[in-house]
Amino acid sequence: MQEIAIEHIVQQLATIRESALQQRQRLSQxxxxxxxxxxxxxxxxxxxxxxxxxxxxxxxxxxxxxxxxxxxxxxxxxxxxxxxxxxxxxxxxxxxxxxxxxxxxxxxxxxxxxxxxxxxxxxxxxxxxxxxxxxxxxxxxxxxxxxxxxxxxxxxxxxxxxxxxxxxxxxxxxxxxxxxxxxDIHPGAHIGDHFFIDHGTGVVIGETAIIGNHVRLYQAVTLGAKNFPKDANGHLVKKFERHPILEDYVVAYAGATILGRVTIGKHSVIGGNVWVTRNVPANSHVTQAHSDAKPIPAAA
Missing domain, CATH: 1.10.3130.10 (serine acetyltransferase, domain 1)
Structure with missing residues (x-):
């Protein structure tokens, strides 16, 4: 059986590695x-x-x-x-x-x-x-x-x-x-007290997201960016406020996707699998069947 040319592969990898380091200006130590x-x-x-x-x-x-x-x-x-x-x-x-x-x-x-x-x-x-x-x-x-x-x-x-x-x-x-x-929670996100992620798998919270107190998220909720603008050189613009704000007592159910620098008002409920790209007033209930955010009537 022919031997595997390990030394040849090692040399090829070394060449590639040195080229990558040189591109990042880190070739010397x-x-x-x-x-x-x-x-x-x-x-x-x-x-x-x-x-x-x-x-x-x-x-x-x-x-x-x-x-x-x-x-x-x-x-x-x-x-x-x-x-x-x-x-x-x-x-x-x-x-x-x-x-x-x-x-x-x-x-x-x-x-x-x-x-x-x-x-x-x-x-x-x-x-x-x-x-x-x-x-x-x-x-x-x-x-x-x-x-x-x-x-x-x-x-x-x-x-x-x-x-x-x-x-x-x-x-x-x-x-x-x-x-x-x-x-997936970016360490730059700001999250208040009494935060609960139920089940959790697939939850994404972006870098500039702000989450108030007593907020609850279910699995597969995304607090993401709506778009990724580029500068004059074609590079992505970084470090700008591009993720949602969830005020106190907001609940987002499984699969909800909230994108961009939008604000979800206090005591609002975002239903499962809803796609939100606009501000939602306080005390709203947003569902697939009724995508227009409307305040919940006050209790008698």
């Missing part, structure tokens, strides 16, 4: 990117520190919880600091990587100060899931099994990091959850 695998472990540690009794060591004793949380946080933040330094160095490849250690340390400290608030927000999400799903027997069941909560743990951590300018790390973290749950 290309900087390392943050590690998806390391960040996945980091988020697991952070989740365990936030919820030690449910997502931490199953054998933890009550009198050792604070010690466990401290040691787990120490591991998580040390790894996160290393990953932050990699991102900073990647974004400034002409600078020596060692010089970013103080900045990485400072950013890690700033992130850590947000952890109590993240825990409080996640508690509101858990409560919203419990109140919104008749199949849920307990908040504990939701925390350990619901894909929507797993996605929100990743998102709420990533959103803080995104706000600190760590866009690569933030995106990697939400993409880890995306691959595990089918829920």
């Amino acid at each position: 290309p900087p390392k990117l943050p590690s998806r695998k390391a960040l996945g472990q980091c988020v697991e540690w952070l989740a365990a520190a936030l919820f030690p009794n449910r997502l931490g060591d199953p054998d933890i004793q009550a009198n050792a919880i604070n010690f466990y949380v401290g040691t787990t946080l120490d591991k998580a933040l040390r790894e996160l600091q290393h990953q932050i330094r990699l991102e900073l160095a990647f974004k400034a490849p002409s600078e020596p990587a060692a010089q970013f250690r103080p900045q990485a340390h400072s950013l890690t400290g700033q992130f850590s100060e947000h952890l109590p608030r993240i825990r409080v927000q996640l508690d509101t999400d858990l409560e919203a899931a419990y109140q919104g799903d008749p199949a849920a027997d307990s908040v504990d069941e939701i925390l350990v099994s619901y894909p929507g909560i797993l996605a929100l743990i990743h998102y709420r951590i990533a959103h803080v990091l995104h706000g600190l300018g760590l866009t690569i790390i933030a995106r990697l973290i939400t993409e880890i959850a995306h691959s595990q749950t089918g829920i």
Whole structure:
């Protein structure tokens, strides 16, 4: 049997790789990117520190919880600091990587100060899931099994990091959850308290989406952009407000598609498989059968 020409393939791949690096102006010692695998472990540690009794060591004793949380946080933040330094160095490849250690340390400290608030927000999400799903027997069941909560743990951590300018790390973290749950939340989106994603598979929330408090989404809901304008050179225009705003107490049922910088008013309901590209006033109920948004009559 003829041997496979591995050395020849290796050389071809090397040529292609060097050409790609040269096009990106990274041929000389290309900087390392943050590690998806390391960040996945980091988020697991952070989740365990936030919820030690449910997502931490199953054998933890009550009198050792604070010690466990401290040691787990120490591991998580040390790894996160290393990953932050990699991102900073990647974004400034002409600078020596060692010089970013103080900045990485400072950013890690700033992130850590947000952890109590993240825990409080996640508690509101858990409560919203419990109140919104008749199949849920307990908040504990939701925390350990619901894909929507797993996605929100990743998102709420990533959103803080995104706000600190760590866009690569933030995106990697939400993409880890995306691959595990089918829920795609951009870390730049703004999501209020008491947020519930039921079932979840296929949900997409774009970068500039704004979601208020007590909002509920079902599977396959898309909060996306309506179009993608280009500049004079034919390149896509980035970083402009192109995704929907959902005000407080909005519900979007399975398969709803809401596109563009439109506002869905408070207490509105978007029915299943509805396509929305215009503003919807508060207290509206939009369905396939009645696509014109009309306020729900006030109760007598």
